[in-house]
Amino acid sequence: GDSVTQMEGPVTLSEEAFLTINCTYTATGYPSLFWYVQYPGEGLQLLLKATKADDKGSNKGFEATYRKETTSFHLEKGSVQVSDSAVYFCALSGGTSYGKLTFGQGTILTVHP
C-alpha cells in the first residue's frame, strides 16, 4: 500500500537558518503530494501541494518539488522564523479525491530567536 516517510525529528534551528525536511513516498500510479502544518493545539492547514512530477508547490516562503525519479517531496525554506515552529506533515493522495490522505509521522520544528 501507499506510505510516506519523513525525516525523524525534532528539528531545532536558529532564526534565519535554512530548513530542509525530507519526505519520500511509496505509491502506485501518480499520487498528488502535500505538506500540511499543525500549530500547537490546532488542526492541520494545507501549506502547499504538487499534483504531478516536476511541479513545485510554494507558499509563505516554503517550497517543495515533486521528484518522481527519487520519489521525494522535500520541504525547504531559506530563512525560518520563530513563528514557523510547528509540526509538519508530508502526505499523499493516491486517488482522485484529496480527502483520503496517507500521512507521514510528522516532524516537529522548533525555531529559536
Added chain:
Amino acid sequence: DGGITQSPKYLFRKEGQNVTLSCEQNLNHDAMYWYRQDPGQGLRLIYYSQIVNDFQKGDIAEGYSVSREKKESFPLTVTSAQKNPTAFYLCASIKTGVDEKLFFGSGTQLSVL
C-alpha cells in the same frame, strides 16, 4: 466565518462507555472525514462520508461508528470495543471540484479515565 467546529475540546471516557465526538461544518462541503492522531505518528483515516446517508470505513474503523444524517454534521462514536481510544481526533471536510483541499477542525483530545 465559515469553518469546522469540533466539540468538546477535551473528553474523558470511562471503561465500557461509548462517547460521541461532534463535528459540524458550515462550509457547504460535500465530503467529511475523521482522522486519528497519535503522538509521533501521522494521521490515520477512521471513516469518511462523501454524501449524506452514506459513509465508508477507513484504515482503522474497528471500534468506531459514524452517521451522516445532515450535510453539515458527521459525529463519531468511540465505542467500548475500541480498546485504545486515547488520541487526538481530527475532523475534516472537502469541497470536491477545482482546487480541492482539506479543511480541518481544531480537534478533540480523548483520554481514558
